[in-house]
Structures are given as C-alpha cells and as structure tokens.
Amino acid sequence: MSKKKILTIVGARPQFIKLAPLCKKIDQYYQHCVVHTGQHFDDNMSKIFFEEMGIRKPDINLNIRGGLHGHSTGNMLIELEKVYVDKKPALVIVFGDTNSTLAGALVASKLCIPVLHIEAGLRSFDKHMPEEINRICTDHMSTILSAPTQTAITNLTNEGLTKNVYFHGDIMLEAHHYFMKHIKDSHHPSFTNQLNLSHHTFALMTLHRASNTDDKMVLTDIMTTLGNLNIPIIFPLHPRTKNKLTEFNIQCPSNIQCIEPVGYLDMLTLLKETSIVLTDSGGLQKEAFFVKKPCITLRDTTEWVETIHAGANRLVMDTPKKLNRDFLQQAIQSIDQYSFLGAPFGDGNTTDKIMDALG
Ligand code: UDP
Numbered sequence: 398m399s400k401k402k403i404l405t406i407v408g409a410r411p412q413f414i415k416l417a418p419l420c421k422k423i424d425q426y427y428q429h430c431v432v433h434t435g436q437h438f439d440d441n442m443s444k445i446f447f448e449e450m451g452i453r454k455p456d457i458n459l460n461i462r463g464g465l466h467g468h469s470t471g472n473m474l475i476e477l478e479k480v481y482v483d484k485k486p487a488l489v490i491v492f493g494d495t496n497s498t499l500a501g502a503l504v505a506s507k508l509c510i511p512v513l514h515i516e517a518g519l520r521s522f523d524k525h526m527p528e529e530i531n532r533i534c535t536d537h538m539s540t541i542l543s544a545p546t547q548t549a550i551t552n553l554t555n556e557g558l559t560k561n562v563y564f565h566g567d568i569m570l571e572a573h574h575y576f577m578k579h580i581k582d583s584h585h586p587s588f589t590n591q592l593n594l595s596h597h598t599f600a601l602m603t604l605h606r607a608s609n610t611d612d613k614m615v616l617t618d619i620m621t622t623l624g625n626l627n628i629p630i631i632f633p634l635h636p637r638t639k640n641k642l643t644e645f646n647i648q649c650p651s652n653i654q655c656i657e658p659v660g661y662l663d664m665l666t667l668l669k670e671t672s673i674v675l676t677d678s679g680g681l682q683k684e685a686f687f688v689k690k691p692c693i694t695l696r697d698t699t700e701w702v703e704t705i706h707a708g709a710n711r712l713v714m715d716t717p718k719k720l721n722r723d724f725l726q727q728a729i730q731s732i733d734q735y736s737f738l739g740a741p742f743g744d745g746n747t748t749d750k751i752m753d754a755l756g
Contacts, residue, residue, distance in 0.1 A: 402428040403755075404486040406477070407455070408436030408497030411569075411680045413446035414661055415492045415515060418571045419748045420452050423490075426752070430484055434473050434497040435460040439636060445660040450576065466496060466527060473500035481508055488755070491535060492516055492568075494528040494679075498535050506538040515568055515751065517542035518549025518558075519679075519700035525717060527607065528679075532700075541754055545569075546741050548702055565750040566743015569680055573665075573687050574745045580662050588663040589670045592631060592654065600628050601671040602653070603678045605635035608717040609695060613645040615718045619695060622720055623675065624650025626729065630675065631667060633658045673732060682710055683742065691735040693728045695720065708736035 403423055407416050416431070423429045433455035437443045447454065459476045461469055473496065481489070481504055489505040491498045492515045505512045517536050521529050536542060536558060544550045545567035553562050579585070589599075602623070610616055620642075623630060630653045634642070642649070649655045659667070664684075668674070674685040677695045685692035686704045697714040704710035711728040715721045 400426065400428045401487045402430070402484060403488050403490060404481065404484060405429065405431045405490040406434065406497055406501030407431065407492065408434035408461075408473075409493075409495045410437050410442050410446065410658075412492045412495065412497065413443065413450070413452065414572050414680070415568045417446070417450040417452050418568060418575060419515075419751065422748055422752055423755075424453070427755075430457065430480075430486070431455040432477070432480055432501075433458045434477075434500070435462050436469065436473075436495060436497050438462050439658070441658045441660070442636065449660045449662050450572075470496045470500050473497060474504055477501060477504040478508070481505065481510060486510055488513060488540075490515065491539075494519070494532040494535070496527075496531065499531040502535040502538045511540035512538060513541040513543060513751070513754070514539035515543045515565075516545055516549075517562070518544040518546075518551075518553040520549075520552045521696075521698040521700045523698045523717065525608065543747075543751055543754065545743070545747075546701075546703055548741075561754075563750065563754055564743070565754070566745065566747045567683065568747040568751075569683060570687060570742045570745045571747045572661075573684060576661060577665055577669075580665055585662050585666060587670065588659065588666045592656070594629060594631070594670075598629070599671055600626075600630045600673045600675050601667050602630050602632045602675040603635065603681055604632070604676070604695060605638050606677040606696065607637075609677050610635075610638050610641045612718060613647075615720075616641055616645060617647055618720055620647055620650060620653070622722060622725065624652060626652065628652065628672075628729075629654065631656065631671070633664070673729075685709065686737060686742075689737045691728075691732050693725065703739070703741035707738040707741070708734075709738075 461472045488511050490513045491501040502512045542562045543565045632655045634655050668688050674692045682701045686709045692710040694712050713724040
C-alpha cells in the first residue's frame, strides 16, 4: 500500500525550528514533501537552521523573496497552487503565523485538502499585527488544530472552533530540550566568549515586529531608551531591523552590540548565559521562560500570556507604539522578583502527539 502524501510548508526562521523535531518522524511514515516558500532566504536566516538542526533539504524551494505582504502572499498562492495540483497531497501542514502559513492553508482549503495547523489558537487580540490576521484565518481554514497551550484551546473554543482541536503542547519546547542537550553533549562553544562578554552580565535582545521597526520615531525611541540602560546588550539584528536602522540613519548606542543573526545553537548558548531577555519575538518570550530568565517584552500585548501569569515576563509598551519608561525601569529593577510558575507549554513530547493526530 502506498504511503499517504503530506506536504509541509515552511518559509521563516521560527518555522524551520518547529520543523526540526518533526521532519524525520513524518519522513518515516509518510511520503513527505517539504516546501520552502523562500520568505526568509539569507543563509543566516534559513540555511544555517537546516544544517545545524539536521533538517534535510526542502524538496521544493519557491524562492519567493521580499515584497509587500499582498505581493509576496499572492505569489505564494500562485506557486503553491501549482505544487498542490501536481503533488495531490492528502494533507498539508503549516506552522505558526507567517504569510507562508496563511498562503499554505488558503490554497489547501480552496482545493479541499485538509490542513493541520501547528501552533493553533494563539491570539494577541491586536488585529494591527499581520501575524494575528494570519493566525485567525489559518485556524478557521484548518481541519486539525494543534494547540500549544490551554489558553489557545480556550481562544479557539471562543471562536466556535471545537472539532479536531488538540492540546499538544509547544513544539518549540521539544526543539529546545533536544538542542540544549545536543549543545551540552557536543560541547558547542559558548558564543559569549567570542563576543568578549562575561557570563550573566548582559542582556540579549531581538526586535523585528513591524510596529517597532517600521516607524522612525518608535525605533529611535526604543534604541535611545535602551541605550540609556546600564547594561551591555547583545542584539542579533533581523534583516528587517537592520534595513530600517540604515534607512532611518539610527546609530546603535554604545552599550548595544549589533551582530548578524545567529544560528539556533549560538542562540541557545546566549540564552543560557544572559541575565535578561529583551524582545518582541513570540518564540524568544517562551525560550526565556524555558531557561528561567526574566523577559521584558517590547510590546503591549502577547499571545504567550502564560509567561505573564507565571511572573516571568513583563510588557513595557503603553500602546503598540509607545515604550513606557516607567514600566521598563520597574521591570529592570525587579529582575530578581521574576518567577517561573507552572509548566503551561506541555511535556515536551509534542511531535508524538501530532503524529497520533495524523493517524
Ligand atoms: N533566533 C535565532 N537567531 C537569532 C534570533 C532568533 O535562532 O538571531 C531564534 C529564537 O531563539 C527563536 C526563533 O528564532 O527560537 C524566533 O524567531 P523570530 O523571533 O524570528 O520569530 P517569532 O518567534 O517572533 O515568530
């Protein structure tokens, strides 16, 4: 009997990380075709993750690069439709909340192909975020909804989505456990040494949400305010942020060390050794929680509310575009009062549960 055919759609950095623990398992039991849309294409945003995390090469790379949301999503729809018509998959898997997620799910649903959405049910309740629109639409087009948290299940229930909804836990926790052990066993060198930093006396920062980067005043305010903090900050620059800093002619303050994006393994060593995380990334808020490091989120909402309830994360924007200096000061000053209560992201065995749901 021939194996069921599954197409998996990825395109952005966090999706490669989510694919890592799942890919080999699907390869083993299904005819598996991995499609890379090309959304992230720089070597240090794409290739390094496949190499370091031992993910096999995508079967198809659509090489759809750059452009505004409508343009790039439109191109993905056109190209993915050709792939689906040709491959005739029994199921399509999409991850997270990017344009690749939306396009992957939309094409499948128009062709009546079932969709599994991994990381379903997350909501920031801020529809100005392009990611929020992608999440809502994808969930409503999906056939199987794999939720990372109980809050995500509640969000889906509140939108009338109750069928084939599963609490599978967070797939990034599984990747995190696996690769943390890997860097320990393989003695992966500490990236901190290369940066000439002493352990535990620096902050790790990432910043790439459009609300923080695309407005000159907002980005200038964030950089100036963080420049006044009395702590060295390591800042791996997302390509969008790098372009915007250049376009707006914003200089990095002297305490902020801008570096190129790093691979996942170097990111894990930075996470282990940092004293605090400053971020607007969804993934990094959780990873700070996994390693029990205080997190300051440069946003006014989060879809990972469990990190807030646990006492591990503070939001420091008043509105999507206004950094609140008082909140930031309080968050920094009370760094030893953070707590990490509960285990809201599951038991770290998400991929086994996903495989069960695949049938
Ligand atoms: N990450 C990385 N290198 C970097 C910055 C981030 O490996 O230079 C990892 C980070 O540890 C997390 C993931 O990328 O696992 C988060 O991706 P990103 O912030 O791009 O997306 P988001 O989580 O906001 O969707």
